Amino acid sequence: MSNTGLTLQLGKKPDAFCDAHHLLIVTDNNPVFLQEIEQVLQQMTVELNCHSVTCDRYSQALSEYQYDLILYNYCSNNNSNSYYPESTHDYSVSHPIPELAWWYDSSPRIPLVLITEPLGDEMAIACIQSGINAYVLRHKLSSLPDILETRLVSCIQQQSQTFKKLSQQINLLKQEIIKLKNQNSELKTADNSTNQEYFAHLNHDLRSPLANILQFARMLKDEIYGKLNPKQTEYIAGILTSGNHLYELINDYLDIAKIEANHEELYPDKVPVEDVCDASLVMVQGKAKEKELELIIDIADDIDFCYADSLRLKQILINLLSNAVKFTEQGSVTLQVKATSKMLLFSIIDTGIGISKEDSAKLFQPFQQINTPLHRQHKGTGLGLALSRKLAQLHGGDITLTSEVGKGSCFTVSIPAL
Structure with missing residues (x-):
């Protein structure tokens, strides 16, 4: 084994194990006894994938691979006196071995088996209480295979219980989803x-x-x-x-x-564009004549049919044409129809009072009306334009506006072309 991350596959898999287990061996910066540990691991009766790293590469190893168990080769001969003076026995229960800070700070904390020299009773108890799962004395290294197998079986059981709980929670969530x-x-x-x-x-x-x-x-x-x-x-x-x-x-x-409330249904059909436009203009012809306004229809030569709800399309056009006639004192109102590659465009163009940018922003909101003398004179419901836009959107299109105060407005209804 080496610090480069050598992978060993050892032994045959007994029935209790269905896959190879992943073991990370961590050593101090001055690794010793690795050869001896390797020889002991050869006696394992389960299949292991083993990697060896030093403490300073522990975090990197975890980010690259997922391990079932950690084996820490603690070379305490080099430093035990400096950390645990026999006269004081001053050590922290949560950190019985200061070199294990890298393990205590990790999340999630993987089960750890410690290889060490003989420990005093007090130190051994502190190790177990601090969370170390097991320890092996170096002069009894031959017991390592049994301890590792025991810990691996325990890990499998814990994982099985965890998976069982997760499965139960998933089933409960599925039942809740069905109920909801x-x-x-x-x-x-x-x-x-x-x-x-x-x-x-x-x-x-x-x-x-x-x-x-x-x-x-x-x-x-x-x-x-x-x-x-x-x-x-x-x-x-x-x-x-x-x-x-x-x-x-x-x-x-x-x-x-x-x-x-999603209760409005359209009944689209193949509709002659000229017939829809003529029928819409007829509805505003009387008002336009009273005000001596010229009504103009301009349909591009390549347009004959559209696919729409005839009644609702006429409702949109009549609403926009009525507004154009209402707010135009002189000049003309034009219904222009042309097509792009994807949309059919019905434009209602007038020479009326126009609309400012500030008023344009609120124009399609329900119950919003513009505060000008002419708009106050011709009071409407405040819903017509909002309704017309929603109907256009139901068709898969929209209504847009371009306008300049004093120079007229252009409302364009777009619906998908055939």
């Missing part, structure tokens, strides 16, 4: 049921009665059941304006809530 998965599934089922009840409640208890109120208000406004005086006409108009605003708010809120 079941609980999570039950919670999701309960949550879905609660959400369904919540949406049904909003629809039945809020939207339906409000729709009836609006219908009665329209009948009064149209004077189906008799003439109204000017004050009554004014009040009915106010009811309709406020009611329609509330109805839009409920619709937008329900849509956003369904998306966030």
